[in-house]
Amino acid sequence: MLKVLAACGNGMGSSMVVKMKVEMALRKMGVSDFKTDSCSIAEAKGMASQYDVVIASKHLISELQGRTQGHLVGLDNLMDDKEISEKLSEVLHV
């Protein structure tokens, strides 16, 4: 199962948007066995190691360097399906 964590500054706004966008992108990419969660960046620091991919705004993703063996994905536009799909494809090799 692919595990993806979406993080934002506070865990209940933009991270939920990213989480939903990621779910939509994964389904369109043909990935069906996945689990997505969202949280704040502070929480992500303690949880990142449990996920294959951690995805957040470019502003935040550097806070998680070294916290996970998984992939870190930084987004410029949190609503851009193309950016999200391309960056997920790069790390998932789909």
Next chain:
Amino acid sequence: MNLKQALLDNQSVCLGLSATTWEEAVKLAVLPLIASQAVEEQYYDAIIESTNEYGPYYILMPGMAMPHARPEAGVNKDAFSLITLKEPVTFSDGKEVSVLIALAATSSKIHTSVAIPQIIALLELENSIARLLACQSAQDVYDLIDESKDSPYLEGLNLEE
């Protein structure tokens, strides 16, 4: 929490406002929620502090920001505001924003999930930012929200909750 209902309950649609800085714009977005008592004044301070620490991570797309902070920073009830600016403000990362949807949530639990998909659905409308900026009344905004109700992001959700 339903987006349109939250905007109605808090009388929190304010259009064609003016601000010269991003801090001023965030203040304008939070003011209706302070007025409706959905949030305390310190909620604005928490957003500014968070932005200064992390950058404006809540700029969701070009032209649009969704400022928010932690529930313990003074949130009394789940609420949203939607404001538009006559002229864009520039955030600390250089991005310009003319539409702000301030979010106040009492927790990250599932009951906030209807409004977030509704915001995505609204912003997915063709030319959504330009159309929001063209709104002359709160009803125009409500009409756009209604127009987005068939979005795939709303599939299976009970929009009345």
